[in-house]
Amino acid sequence: MEPLDGNAMAGVLRDLFGRDMTTMGYECPGCRRTGVVAEMAVYMSGPGTVARCRDCDTILLMLTERRGMYCIDLPGMPQPVLPPV
Template sequence: MGIVDGNAMAGLMHDLFARDMTTVGYKCGSCGRTGVLAEMMVYMSGPGTVARCRDCDAILVMLTERRGMYCIDTPGLA
């Protein structure tokens, strides 16, 4: 699977947060871009899901599942 937008994470994010997360705002800690989760560039072909900034390609969100638990890391969010 190639690059998709943040809507591809909508189901999983709803399961984790019990609400529609696609309209939640963010700010990139690297370039300062602001937007909503639905606008992020998402890569789902690896061992987890990685969402990157559309402007500078910084990693904003990483989602992985291990032994039935989800781990969420947000290294690029300001």
């Protein structure tokens, strides 16, 4: 399956954080690539959404929804750089 870009998560992330998160910066712990959420490789075919590094495939973000509650995990983003408000 061909990945989407991080903009595919823009609406849900805006709902959760109250602002545009596609410009949130990160540094991949696997390969040290730096970028923003909009550049991640996003897969939405499973029970949730998985965002990976485009260079090394490290999982950076996982987002699941169950019964109207969202769970977001940032295993590959220990120090996300939030965009200015």
